[in-house]
Amino acid sequence: MTTETPMAWPRYDHPDDLAAIEATPLAARGLPGTSYDLLRRAAAQWPERTALTVLPDAASWRTPRNRTHADLLADVHRAANALHRLGVRRHDSVALLSPNCDELITALLAAQLAGIVTPVNPALARDHVAELVRRAGARVIITASPELDPEAFATGAELARQGLVDHVLVLSPTTGGTTTLPSVPNATVAHLADAAADCPHDRFLGEPPTSGDLAAFFHTGGTTGAPKLAAHTHANEISDAWMIAANSVLDDDSVVFAALPLFHVNALVVTLLAPLFRGQRVVWAGPLGYRDGVLYAEFWRIVEHYRIAAMSAVPTVYAVLAACPVDGRDIGSMRCAMVGASALPDGVRTTFETATGIPLLEGYGLTEATCASVRGFLDVRRPGSVGQRLPYQNIRIVDADTGAERPAGQAGTILISGPTVFPGYVQGPAADGHLISAQGKVTDGWLDTGDLGYLDGDGFLHLTGRAKDLIIRGGHNIDPRTIEDALLSHPAVTGAQAVGQPDERAGEVPVAYVTLADGTVGEDDLRAWAAAHVSEAAAAPKAVRVLDALPVTAVGKPYKLALRADAARRVLSDVLGDIDHVQGISADADSGSVTVTVTLGALAPAAARGEVERRVGNFAVACRVVAPHRGDD
Known part of the structure; x- marks a missing residue:
């Protein structure tokens, strides 16, 4: 030295x-x-x-x-x-x-x-x-x-x-x-x-x-x-x-x-x-x-x-x-x-x-x-x-x-x-x-x-998703298993999967999806149960949603990308719901990462498209804006 x-x-x-x-x-x-x-x-x-x-x-x-x-x-x-x-x-x-x-x-x-x-x-x-x-x-x-x-x-x-x-x-x-x-x-x-x-x-x-x-x-x-x-x-x-x-x-x-x-x-x-x-x-x-x-x-x-x-x-x-x-x-x-x-x-x-x-x-x-x-x-x-x-x-x-x-x-x-x-x-x-x-x-x-991405022709790295399931809330890593274990400890819960939902301020926040043995417990009660049983406050899910069945792959493994897509669709539906010319919002994960599609009416003005893009731009989520007869973005 x-x-x-x-x-x-x-x-x-x-x-x-x-x-x-x-x-x-x-x-x-x-x-x-x-x-x-x-x-x-x-x-x-x-x-x-x-x-x-x-x-x-x-x-x-x-x-x-x-x-x-x-x-x-x-x-x-x-x-x-x-x-x-x-x-x-x-x-x-x-x-x-x-x-x-x-x-x-x-x-x-x-x-x-x-x-x-x-x-x-x-x-x-x-x-x-x-x-x-x-x-x-x-x-x-x-x-x-x-x-x-x-x-x-x-x-x-x-x-x-x-x-x-x-x-x-x-x-x-x-x-x-x-x-x-x-x-x-x-x-x-x-x-x-x-x-x-x-x-x-x-x-x-x-x-x-x-x-x-x-x-x-x-x-x-x-x-x-x-x-x-x-x-x-x-x-x-x-x-x-x-x-x-x-x-x-x-x-x-x-x-x-x-x-x-x-x-x-x-x-x-x-x-x-x-x-x-x-x-x-x-x-x-x-x-x-x-x-x-x-x-x-x-x-x-x-x-x-x-x-x-x-x-x-x-x-x-x-x-x-x-x-x-x-x-x-x-x-x-x-x-x-x-x-x-x-x-x-x-x-x-x-x-x-x-x-x-x-x-x-x-x-x-x-x-x-x-x-x-x-x-x-x-x-x-x-x-x-x-x-x-x-x-x-x-x-x-x-x-x-x-x-x-x-x-x-x-x-x-x-x-x-x-x-x-x-x-x-x-x-x-x-x-x-x-x-x-x-x-x-x-x-x-x-x-x-455990991350997914590609290198462009000049060697710059582009991230496309995470193979691992960590939820990253404001830069803080949250293990979804802690949320899932908390919910599975509830006597009515038969299955649980936690994923990250896009969030304007925190990047993403945890949400959970569950299946129940019966319908005697509500989603708000489940959210309160999870908040009381997770290891840290940051891991408390913002929402708990009840499904008839949790999605799985062809070989029966949990398919969380489908849940991430649903979470992204829900949050953008809330954010864009007051724009008159938005006719539909869908999300898919067929490409291995989540993409949200926003469909506008055929007569939607350019201002409507711009407002959609502005609001969606505050979220870390891939999005397509589609207007019939006008081409895709």
């Missing part, structure tokens, strides 16, 4: 730059080996430059807590040494259970230095949190304080009472201040700041990680029970962060805005590690992030004040921001807004870019490939595409049945290879580390994403 001179960055703002970048092997670029090496490099090159500006909450954006790169390194040393003193070693996991706050950033990097970090969504059901902690083998949990997130603290304390963890370390709100912590049987309980106060700040006392060591376990949507835990090595994280940082859109002085939760890979890789490569300042939102309603009222003031150059969010965030008046604020610093995690409706793109003048930069990735694998370009727009593969990653499109490679323009299963592909899912702790298996997800270095 070289710390005397800044890293030379290749030109990367056009698709044609990819070949020149890859002419230099990744191994020859001298990347830091680990997140710790990356942090030390930043502290050596830019010790007095501000690394973090953390807002206590959206309303208090004028009074943040600032830390330099040197401050951050010193704090990470202290916290990592505190973990080391508690017995955390290279193959030990440390669980995090907290909304974003200033100390959580320190805790995450410290846990990766002392051992392996396992960030967990505090909104998950307590039994799911317990299962993830058990599978990770974590004996130390770092939780929010009672005043920061009382439920997270209560969950950490309960895991200690159950004997699942031995130590509970507590994070204070960004505003500071500490309260007396209650004692918890079977565990030591202390504020992280107090536990680290007397630890060395200038070095780590334990064994530092190497590039091949495990760095993190991130949970992702599974098929049954608790979410899966995807393992990441330091090399996975560093290579992906470098690929994201190696762009010509931002320079070393650019300021990045971060508001996604740190249990999400995007928050770690895109808005923490990638900025460390360039010494960029990151402004972190408060604990509610994009869920803080006040943030939207203050957002353009924050952009103007801190000269924000880039941000990363899901489509629903941009749909809301498009309706927030700029009111003459100087937001010219914002070069681009990155978007991913779920499909970007054309209407959201058009409305946001028109209202703000800020271009949306799409990307594609998944936790099993660390974070990002595809990105778009500001000056080369390819409608319908999420972009070009990132350097040193490769993409193939194959037939789902035969594995044969599909030619350009023909859809199939998306496979990814390269240095970001994960080693596998964590099955549980073992005597010498962890049991990790790719479970058929990786074959000969190629990751089966």
